Structure formats: structure tokens, C-alpha cells
Amino acid sequence: MAERVWVIDDDPGIRYVLEEYLRGEGLKPRAFATGEELGKAFRHHEPDLVLADIRLEGKDGLELMQELRKERPDLPVIIMTAYSDLDYAVRAFQGGAFEFISKPFDLNEVGRLIRKALKKQAGTGEGESHPDGMVGSSPAFQDMIRVIGRLSGSDIPVLITGETGTGKELVARALHSHSPRARGPFVAINTAAIPEDLLESELFGHERGAFTGAADKRLGRFEQASGGTLFLDEIGDMPLSLQSRLLRVLAEGEYYRLGGHDLVEADVRIITATHRDLPALVAEGQFRADLYHRLKVITLRVPPLRERLGDIPALTRHFLREAGQEFRLPPKLADQSLLDYLQTLSWPGNVRELRHLCQSLAALAPAPVIGIDDLPPELHPGHAHQDGATPADWLDQMSAELRSSLHGNEAPVYEPLKTRFEQHIAQTTVDVCAGNQSEAARKLGISRNTLARMLKN
Numbered sequence: 001m002a003e004r005v006w007v008i009d010d011d012p013g014i015r016y017v018l019e020e021y022l023r024g025e026g027l028k029p030r031a032f033a034t035g036e037e038l039g040k041a042f043r044h045h046e047p048d049l050v051l052a053d054i055r056l057e058g059k060d061g062l063e064l065m066q067e068l069r070k071e072r073p074d075l076p077v078i079i080m081t082a083y084s085d086l087d088y089a090v091r092a093f094q095g096g097a098f099e100f101i102s103k104p105f106d107l108n109e110v111g112r113l114i115r116k117a118l119k120k121q122a123g124t125g126e127g128e129s130h131p132d133g134m135v136g137s138s139p140a141f142q143d144m145i146r147v148i149g150r151l152s153g154s155d156i157p158v159l160i161t162g163e164t165g166t167g168k169e170l171v172a173r174a175l176h177s178h179s180p181r182a183r184g185p186f187v188a189i190n191t192a193a194i195p196e197d198l199l200e201s202e203l204f205g206h207e208r209g210a211f212t213g214a215a216d217k218r219l220g221r222f223e224q225a226s227g228g229t230l231f232l233d234e235i236g237d238m239p240l241s242l243q244s245r246l247l248r249v250l251a252e253g254e255y256y257r258l259g260g261h262d263l264v265e266a267d268v269r270i271i272t273a274t275h276r277d278l279p280a281l282v283a284e285g286q287f288r289a290d291l292y293h294r295l296k297v298i299t300l301r302v303p304p305l306r307e308r309l310g311d312i313p314a315l316t317r318h319f320l321r322e323a324g325q326e327f328r329l330p331p332k333l334a335d336q337s338l339l340d341y342l343q344t345l346s347w348p349g350n351v352r353e354l355r356h357l358c359q360s361l362a363a364l365a366p367a368p369v370i371g372i373d374d375l376p377p378e379l380h381p382g383h384a385h386q387d388g389a390t391p392a393d394w395l396d397q398m399s400a401e402l403r404s405s406l407h408g409n410e411a412p413v414y415e416p417l418k419t420r421f422e423q424h425i426a427q428t429t430v431d432v433c434a435g436n437q438s439e440a441a442r443k444l445g446i447s448r449n450t451l452a453r454m455l456k457n
Contacts, residue, residue, distance in 0.1 A: 003027055003028065003048040003049065003118055004027075004028045004029075004030065004045070004046075004047045004048045004049075005022050005027045005028065005029050005030075005047060005048065005049045005050075005051065005114060006029070006030050006031070006032065006038060006041075006047040006049070006050045006051070007019065007022075007029060007030070007031045007032070007050075007051045008031070008032045008033070008034075008035065008037075008038050008050065008051070008052045008053060008056065008061070008064065009031070009033070009051075009052075009053040009056075009080065010033055010034070010053065010055075010056055010057055011053070012033070014053070014080075014103075015031040015032075015033070016031075017107070018031070018051065018107075018110070019031050021107045021110070021111070022114075025111055025114075027114070030047070033057075034056060034057055034058060034059075035056055035058060035059035035060075035063070035064040036058065036059070038050075038064065039064075039067070042068065042071070046072065046075075047075070048076075048118060049075070049076045049077070049078070049114060049117055049118055050065070050068060050075065050076070050077045050078070051077075051078050051080060051110075051114075052064055052065060052077060052078070052079055052080065053079075053080045053081065054079050054080065054081040054092070055081070061079055061080075061081075062079070062091055062092060062095055065077045065079065065092075065095055065096065065097060066095055066096075069095070069096050073096075076098040076117035076118070077096065077097050077098060078097065078098055078099045078100075078101060078110075078113055078114070078117060079092040079097045079099070079100045079101070080101055080102075080103060080105070081100070081101075081102055081103065089145045089146065089148070089149040090148070090149045090152045090178045092149065093146075093149040093150055093152060098113070098117045099113050099117070099146075100145075100146060100149060101113065101142075102137055102142050102435065104435065104436050105435070105436075106435065106436055106437045106438060107438070108437070108438075108448070109437075134167070134170055134171075134174060135311065135314050135315050135318045136308055136311035136314060136315065137310070137311065137314065137435075138307075138308040138309075138310045138311045138431050138435065139430060139431070139435040140303040140307050140308045140431075141303070141308050141311055142435070144171070144300065144301075144302065144303070147298075147300050148171070148174050148175055148178065148300075149178075151175060151178075151179070151298065152178040152179060153179075153180065154179070154180075155179065155180060155181065155269045156269075156297050156298055157269070157270045157271065157272070157294070157295055157296075157297045157298070158172075158175055158271045158272075158297070158298045158299075158300055159235075159271075159272050159273070159274070159278075159295045159296040159297075159298070159299045159300070160172060160271065160272070160273040160274075160299075160300050160301075160302060161273070161274060161275070161278075161299060161300070161301050161302070162273075162275065162301055162302030162303070162304070163275055163304045163350055164275045164349070164350070164352075165349045165350035165351060165352030165353055166302040166303065166304055166305070166350045166351060166352075167302060167350075167351050167352075168233065168273040168275075168302050169188060169231065169233060169273070171300065171302055172186075172188070172229070172231045172233075172271045172273060173186055173231075175229070175271055175300075176228065176229040176231075176269075176271070179229070179269065181227065181228050181229055181269055183227075183228075184225070184226070184227035184228025184229070185224060185225050185226075185227070185228040185229075186225070186228055186229050186231065187221050187224045187225035187228065187229070187230050187231065188231040188233060189202065189203070189221050189230075189231070189232060189233065190233045190234055191232055191233065191234050191235060191237055191238045191242075192233075192234035192237035193234075196239045196241075196242075199238075199239070199242055200242055200245065200258060201214075201218065201220065201258050202220060202221060203220050203221050203222060203242070203246075204220040204222060204245075204249075204255055204256070204257055204258060204264075205217075205218050205219045205220030205222070205223055205257040205258065205260075205264075206218050206220075206257050206258035206259055206260070207257050207258065207259040207260045208259075209259060210257070210258040210259025210260075211258065211259070214258075214259070217257075220257065222249070222255065222264070222266050222268060223264060225268045226265075226267045226268060227267055227268075228268065228269070229268065229269045229270075229271055230268040230269070230270055230271070231271045231272075231273070232270065232271070232272045232273070233272075233273045233274075234273065234274055234275070234276075235272040235273065235274050235278075235295065236274035236275075236276035236278055236281055236287060237274075237276070240286070240287075240288065243287065243288045243291050244288065246291065247288060247290060247291045247294065249266050250266075250270065250291075250294055251294070253265065253266050253267075254266055270295070272295050278292050278296070279292070304347070304350050305347040305350045305351050305353075305354065306346055306347055307427060307431075308431060309343045309428060309431045309432070310343070310431035310432055310433075310435075311431075312339065312342050312343050312354065313334075313339040313342075313343075315351065315354055315355075316334050316338075316339060316342060316354065316358055317333070317334065319354065319355045319358035319359070320332050320333065320334060320358050320361065320362050320370075322355075322358075323358055323359045323362035323363070324362055327359070327362070327363065329362050329363060330368065331368065332361065332362050332365060332368055332369070332370055333368060333369050333370065334361075334369075334370045335369050335370065335371050337371060337372055338370055338371050338372050338374075338375075341372050341381065342354070343432070345379070357375075357376075357379075360376070361374055361375075402417060422454040423454055423455065425444070425454070426440070426444075426451055426454035426455045427455065429443055429444055429451075430451075430455065437451055437452070437455075
């Protein structure tokens with residue numbers, strides 16, 4: 001018997017498309033425009049799964065989900081939204097949603113999630129925020145939001161990886177603010193920025209007279225973060241001697257201040273971050289394997305900006321608005337040609353680089369609407385990009401990459417280079433199409449299966 005899948009959305013177009021698609025998948029769909037309509041039907045019939053839009057007239061999708069799950073705790077609910085908001089994602093997962101998907105969505109992806117949810121219908125689902133600065137709707141960004149949402153009810157250690165400037169501390173703050181420790185302090189320390197001889201005292205504190213210059217007792221970051229979260233940034237640069245002590249504290253849950261004799265409880269959640277390749281450091285003996293495995297219970301990768309180019313317009317508008325408020329500047333807007341052009345750049349400095357550019361444009365651009373001519377000379381079309389490349393000389397870049405591979409690699413180079421080239425084309429197009437893989441395949445003139453293979457590679 002076909003599974004009953006109910007759809008609730010106030011957009012008749014969405015209802016029609018989903019009904020037709022679900023019927024074609026051999027399911028039994030039924031669509032509703034309001035929560036009241038669905039509630040009346042629910043009194044007489046029960047669905048096997050519900051697809052609910054988050055913003056509805058009257059009762060919203062989250063409220064409706066809570067009511068339905070009171071009657072049917074095992075009912076899988078997939079929340080749909082056109083708004084990339086971490087707060088909504090966290091509330092959805094905390095309320096028991098099976099999944100949280102953003103519009104526009106790929107119908108085949110919706111079908112995959114429905115099949116997955118129906119297989120798990122006998123269980124309780126996977127219920128297992130959008131702070132300032134976290135902006136985006138690209139697939140890579142949404143994947144990250146889903147992970148944060150799923151971790152919102154736990155104290156589990158998280159290792160955040162990603163290139164410099166991608167916003168790892170912002171992600172750490174989001175993990176904290178949507179955790180059971182949200183009412184406690186969030187304390188961050190960059191372990192690479194503090195000299196080795198001071199780092200131990202900075203972390204664990206010291207008693208008066210513990211060493212020359214220790215005139216007073218000092219609480220370390222572990223004590224300052226008690227009841228909350230301690231964020232250790234650039235953990236890959238921590239000296240080996242301190243790695244041993246950190247491992248012992250994590251294992252035993254207590255420690256001594258420098259020069260102290262009383263045990264102090266380490267009541268903190270540990271979140272760490274690094275831009276370095278920790279497995280490689282472990283193999284080289286520069287990072288303890290046992291500490292690495294304790295820290296990486298959950299690993300969360302923050303994508304570089306070049307993997308979420310479709311988020312650049314929203315980020316640019318956000319950073320221009322933020323700069324205007326922070327520096328008391330007249331409001332500035334970016335015209336579409338500038339937003340389109342910014343998506344062609346490589347952004348080696350990632351989101352941080354874009355933010356700094358927006359601050360400069362907000363302060364120096366003479367007109368309320370910012371265009372390409374307002375960019376610094378080094379970013380103008382025809383000039384070198386941040387990595388020395390211009391949009392016009394990408395073939396030269398590819399030639400240089402090929403020459404380097406031919407000189408430095410005895411293995412065949414064609415397939416690896418072809419795979420990288422195809423993956424970049426596929427991912428960029430999907431980002432521009434806001435995650436709609438069918439539209440991306442159409443724009444590229446290839447089949448959706450071919451696009452899926454390129455993305456997978």
C-alpha cells in the first residue's frame with residue numbers, strides 16, 4: 001500500500017509540484033494550505049509523513065509539528081523553509097523534525113529524504129540558529145546548519161576544521177548559544193597567539209608566587225568558562241607538553257592551578273578549531289594521537305568561500321549594513337553587477353576578506369550604490385586577483401597547474417585534473433542555482449546523473 005505523504009504549504013505552486021512528484025514516486029500525497037485544514041483531516045486519517053512549510057498563515061509549521069507529534073510521536077516531519085535561519089533549524093530539530101530543508105529544493109533530494117524517513121518511521125526520528133554574521137543559503141552552508149541543529153541538545157566535543165577566515169569562531173559561538181550550556185560563559189583563546197611559557201597559566205591559572213611575577217592568584221580560562229564552553233582556537237599549534245596536560249584534564253575532569261594544591265573541577269564543554277591537517281601532524285609526531293581522537297568526537301568542516309559563492313550577495317549586503325551600523329556611516333548598497341563580479345573571485349582570505357572589503361567600500365565609496373568601479377585597483381577586472389589570476393587568464397592558470405603536475409608527479413595527471421575541473425564547474429553552477437541541481441544540469445546542458453557524478457567525484 002502506498003505511503004501517505006501530506007504536504008502543507010500556503011504556496012499553491014509548491015503544493016502542486018510536490019503532489020505531482022510524490023504521485024509519480026508511487027506515494028499517496030495530500031496537500032493542505034493551512035494548519036487548520038490539516039488538523040481537521042488528521043482527526044479522521046493519519047499520514048505516514050508530513051512535509052510542512054515553516055511559515056504558514058496562523059499556526060506555523062513548528063507549532064503544527066509539535067501538535068501532530070503529541071498525537072503521533074513516531075510521525076516523521078520534514079520542515080521546509082525559504083529562510084536560512086539557524087534559530088529555525090535548531091528549533092526544528094529540537095522539536096523532533098526528521099530533516100530541515102531550504103527552498104528552492106531539489107525534488108530528487110526531497111524524495112531521498114522521504115524514503116529515508118519512511119524507513120525509520122518506527123523510530124523517533126533524528127530529532128536528535130541564525131546568530132549575527134552567519135548568513136547564507138548555499139548547500140554547503142545548509143549542511144553546516146543541519147549539523148549545528150543536530151548538536152543543539154548535546155555537550156559533545158566538536159573539532160571545527162577549515163581554512164583561515166572561514167568563520168570557525170562564529171560556528172563555535174553558534175554551537176554554544178544553541179547548547180544546554182547557553183546560559184554559561186563562552187570563553188575563547190587562540191593557542192597560537194600566546195607564548196608557550198604563558199599558555200599553561202593562561203589555560204589553568206596560577207596561585208600567588210607560583211613563578212616570578214605571579215603577584216596574585218589568577219583564574220585560568222578553564223575556570224572562567226565554568227558551566228559554559230571553552231573554545232580553543234588553532235589547537236594544532238599547541239605545544240606537545242601542553243597537549244599532554246590538556247589530555248589529562250579532559251580525561252579526569254579536574255586539574256591543579258600552577259603552584260596550587262587544590263583540585264579544580266573542569267566543568268566545561270570543549271570546542272576546538274584548526275586550519276591545519278591534524279592527521280598529518282599526528283603522523284609527523286607533532287600532535288598527540290590520543291588527544292586528537294578525544295577532540296574529534298564530532299568534526300565540523302566550515303567550507304571556504306569559494307565553495308559557497310552563491311552566498312556572496314547575501315554576505316555582501318549583510319557586511320555593508322553591519323559596517324554602516326558599526327562605524328556610523330551612511331547606508332550603502334551593492335549593485336547587481338558588483339555582486340555578480342564578486343562571485344568570480346577566488347577569495348583566499350574567505351569570509352573575513354569579503355568582510356574587510358565591505359568595510360572599506362562602506363567607508364570610501366562616494367555614492368550610496370556601490371559598483372565595480374568603486375573596488376580597489378587590485379580587484380578591478382583585468383587586474384590581478386588576490387591569487388594573481390584574472391577572470392580572463394584562467395586558461396593560463398590551468399596550464400600552469402598542468403605543467404606543475406607534469407613536472408612533479410610521475411603518476412598520470414589527466415584524470416585527477418579533469419575530475420577537479422568538472423567538480424569545480426558542477427559545484428559553482430549548483431551554488432549559483434541556489435542548490436537546485438535540476439536547474440544547474442539544464443544550464444550546463446548535461447543530464448542530472450552526469451551532474452551528480454561530477455559532484456560526487
